[in-house]
Amino acid sequence: MINYRTYEAEDFLFDESFRQWTTGTSPQAAHFWEQWLAQNPDRAEVTQQAQELIHALNDHYQDDATDDRIELEVKKLMSKAAERRETEQEEETEHPVIPLGQRPWWRWAVAASIMLMGVSTWFYVNRLPKPALDSYEYVTRTVTTIPLEEKVNTGTKAINVLLSDGSVVTLNPNSRLSYPSHFNTSARTVYLSGEAFFDVVKNPAKPFLIYANQTVTKVLGTSFLVRAYYREKEVTVMVKTGRVSVYSQKDYENAQQSGVRRVDGVVLTPNQQMTYNLEENRLVKALVEEPAALIANRPSREQVFEDASIARVFSSLERTYGVKLIFDEDALAACLVNVTFNEENLMERLDVICQTIGASYKVLDGQIVITSKGCQ
Amino acid sequence: MERITATDYKTLAPQELWQRFKAGDKLAFGALAQVHYRSLYNYGLRLTADSELVWDAIQDLLVDLWDHHQTVGDAVFVKTYLLKSLRYKLLKLLPHHPSLHLDEPAPTQLPYADSIEQQIIDDESHTEQTRLLHQLMASLSKRQQEVLYLRFYQNLDNHEIAQIMGLERQSVANLLHRTFKELRSQWSSSLLLALLVLVRSV
Known part of the structure; x- marks a missing residue:
């Protein structure tokens, strides 16, 4: 075991694990260093200095080679x-x-x-590896090694899909979504054919990636709409909240393979929209013409609870998000909640409720399981 | 030699790639070039601001390497070998080239567009720090800049740096030590200064 307590800022600069933590490339390293810092708070200044230097040096040494x-x-x-x-x-x-x-x-x-x-x-x-690299069938069946689950919406109304990280995808008619039952440690990758509204739980350490018809949309935590129907010549991404980046799949994967941080893409902020023209391989950014239309795409999720029983709150959440909540109704009978939700996503709402009644929850097989000792 | 597919080349150990290249395997040579291209180009930019000259020099260097694949040695440190060769090649070209000489001040950093990742993650202070570092770097000697770069960006040890720059290993160690001392002391005081300026401007 290395004694990091004796390290000066420059020693940290060359420590592989420290660099991985600083550049956000390894969750394990992040875990280690966060713990280490908690145990060695007196070294916070030195490590911060080292982190600043690493960021600045990385910037300084960037090159323009695509x-x-x-x-x-x-x-x-x-x-x-x-x-x-x-x-x-x-x-x-x-x-x-x-x-x-x-x-x-x-x-x-x-x-x-x-x-x-x-x-x-x-x-x-x-x-050799080129043919139809970008079709939904191809990526979902061959590219990924993780077994995927698939939700197909053949009906006329949107359906909700709850992912293992708590993000909710509202899948519009004639659309398909493939996703792993558990995300791996480095990224949350899903595959879309058609149109869906995404409400993504924030987790900067684990970016959320949507592969859709030759594009990759990358998110750290936000809500937005992706439209990528197989027969259409364009892919559209509209942003409601937060920031997302959109890349062509080719650029994104090339960058991944060569381990480069810089990828040419488009950053979208709220009420902006991006269109990717499949024939011209071109990303075009524009303001959303009618923000109202986008809002219409997003199901309204305002909820007001005044002295509401937990059973009522949970069944309301079940209806709003189309997910199943499993909880012990008798144990929670005495719990009452006062709360109003507007922009919060499902996980944020559950956080608030569980904190109020001293409960905890986890996502299991597309359902949410609540554990609690109950209220007095 | 065992036949392998194109994708397998990406997974080969550096030593095996080098052996295959020496045996005249053209795909191995391509894979070898691919692996080292960016670090070579990036290093070249530290020696001259003329990026086209760097691209050309790397082509020349690698074509030379291919021409001599039967006679090159068992390079234990392929990367060190390539970086050293590029340095030699560029220094030979540079005296006749108007844009730069090693003893002259460093090339000014090109204003690269920030990557999207950076845009998202960066905050105001980060950019300020980067600007500061540019200034600090400019105050270092060319040699200091080069050892720091080889140590940090190329992740080489003192022995390898000594080989590339044609210095004694101890000189590299001393140079690095001095560079860090300067960098560290100036970094803290400059940041403090920058902070004060920020506070006052609010």
């Missing part, structure tokens, strides 16, 4: 290498040197065909 540019350079390099290879082989085989005009024609033919093969193999190999 992934496309690097890919281009590597391709250029490979074709140069292929040329070199040919000349090299010719030099080895062609003794003695015969003047150009006297060279047998077939030698040229062989050399040319080898080169063609080399180039086409290179392109072939590079193209």
